[in-house]
Amino acid sequence: MSTILRWLTGFGRFWYGFIVGDDWTVAATVAVALVVTWLLHAAAVTAWWLPPLAAVAAVGVSLRRMSLASTPS
Amino acid sequence: MSASSVFLTTCLAAAVEVIEMVIIVIGVGSVRGWRSTWLGAGGGLAILAVLVLALGTALTAVPIDALRLVVGSLLLVFGLQWLRKGIRRVSANGFRGMGERTASAAGIPGRGVDWTAFVLSFKGVLLEGLEIAFIVVSFGVTAQELPSAVLGAGAAFLVVASAGVLASGVVRRIPRSALQLLVGTLLSSFGTFWAVQGLGVSWPGSDGAIVALVGWYALAAAGYVGLLRRDARRLATLEVTG
Numbered sequence: 001m002s003t004i005l006r007w008l009t010g011f012g013r014f015w016y017g018f019i020v021g022d023d024w025t026v027a028a029t030v031a032v033a034l035v036v037t038w039l040l041h042a043a044a045v046t047a048w049w050l051p052p053l054a055a056v057a058a059v060g061v062s063l064r065r066m067s068l069a070s071t072p073s
Numbered sequence: 074m075s076a077s078s079v080f081l082t083t084c085l086a087a088a089v090e091v092i093e094m095v096i097i098v099i100g101v102g103s104v105r106g107w108r109s110t111w112l113g114a115g116g117g118l119a120i121l122a123v124l125v126l127a128l129g130t131a132l133t134a135v136p137i138d139a140l141r142l143v144v145g146s147l148l149l150v151f152g153l154q155w156l157r158k159g160i161r162r163v164s165a166n167g168f169r170g171m172g173e174r175t176a177s178a179a180g181i182p183g184r185g186v187d188w189t190a191f192v193l194s195f196k197g198v199l200l201e202g203l204e205i206a207f208i209v210v211s212f213g214v215t216a217q218e219l220p221s222a223v224l225g226a227g228a229a230f231l232v233v234a235s236a237g238v239l240a241s242g243v244v245r246r247i248p249r250s251a252l253q254l255l256v257g258t259l260l261s262s263f264g265t266f267w268a269v270q271g272l273g274v275s276w277p278g279s280d281g282a283i284v285a286l287v288g289w290y291a292l293a294a295a296g297y298v299g300l301l302r303r304d305a306r307r308l309a310t311l312e313v314t315g
Contacts (some may be wrong), residue, residue, distance in 0.1 A: 014188050019147065021154040030150050034142075038272045048274050052265050052286060055149065056293040059157055063297055066161070067304055 023065075029058035077296035079218040083209060083225030089280050090204045091230050093263060095237035097197035104155070105190035113191035117198030121206065130210050130219075137203060142271025143199045145264050151193065152260025159254025160294050164301035168251045183212045193260070200267065205230070254294055262286035 020027050027047035033054035102110035125132060205226050213222030247255070264277065266283050276282035 018189060018192065019150050021150075023157075026153050027150045030153070034146060034268055034272065037269060037274060041272060041274045048269050048276055048282075050094070051149070052270055052289055055153055055261060056290070057266060058094065059153055059293070060297060062075070062157055063160060063301065066157075067301060 023062045026055075026058045026062050029054050075219050076218050076221040079212055079216045079221040080225040080228075082230045083212045085210070086208045087205045088229040088233055089228040090201045090208070091233040093283070093288045094198055094201035095233055096259055097201075097263065098194050098200045098238055099241050099244055100252075100259055101190050101193045101197075103241065103247070104249070104252055104256050105187055105193075109187035111189040111224065112186060113194030114198045117195040117202060117299070120199055121202040124203070125206055128212055132206050132210050135203060137207065137274060138271045140200060140203065140271070141267040144186075144196045145267025145269070145271055147264070148193070149264025149268055150175040150262050151189075152257050155253050155257030156261050156290065156294060157257070159250065159257045160249040160301065164298045166250055168248050169280050173204075197263075211268070258287060258290045258294060261290050 032053070033051045037047040037050045040050070096112050101113075101275055108133060109205065124135070126136065209219075209222045210225045211218035212225075216222070244252070265286055278285065
């Protein structure tokens with residue numbers, strides 16, 4: 001039982017680290033951007049530009065937050 | 074379509090996919106280590122072989138768009154993690170400031186399988202391999218020249234993979250911080266391309282959009298490195314004057 005539990009915990013931790021990493025907002029932004037892209041595409045609106053734009057913006061916000069957190073007040 | 078034109082068309086179309094596959098494998102192997110990367114690539118090829126043998130020309134029934142969306146989204150979110158880390162490291166230490174790091178210090182397990190390298194390599198090889206198989210089946214069956222299509226794809230694989238193995242020696246000499254930034258840029262670009270394609274959205278310029286995406290992420294990374302360096306200089310000036 002404990003071996004299975006340990007394996008499942010490790011499996012979950014691996015995928016959490018793989019997808020979310022140290023900043024969940026980047027993965028969340030990508031997910032939202034892909035959903036919006038799909039909705040726009042379904043409404044016949046050109047939307048290929050949205051995910052790359054959202055990804056770069058999310059990275060910028062994340063870097064800014066990390067930079068502020070490491071700056072001594 | 075003659076046998077030679079099927080061979081040439083399949084060879085060129087497959088070469089584009091093999092280049093993408095080789096870039097991912099070499100990039101991941103250079104950053105995370107080769108053993109688990111090769112294991113992942115081998116696993117991807119094994120699953121691909123089973124699918125091809127089991128399904129044959131019915132392979133086109135595999136929901137490739139759903140696969141592109143899942144693999145692309147995962148590559149994108151992971152690629153952005155490496156892009157962020159690469160930007161921070163390059164802005165802090167430059168391209169040569171990382172020094173030698175042990176595997177465990179870099180977050181890579183010293184023993185056993187590095188699942189991150191395995192999964193990245195596995196997904197890249199499986200998805201690209203499936204796309205190559207689709208190209209072979211589409212061209213080969215339509216033109217009733219399946220053997221020529223298989224030979225064309227095989228030739229593309231041999232040529233590009235050999236060039237990749239030769240190029241990996243050069244890649245190994247790139248400083249680790251720069252390599253992480255480079256591979257993060259590439260994974261983010263491929264991830265974005267496949268995820269959007271998986272949604273059924275067409276890219277302007279088809280596969281050529283990947284080059285534009287690489288340029289876009291590289292430009293953004295250069296801009297962020299510049300901003301972080303400017304912030305660091307400003308902070309240093311404040312500390313000196315304060």
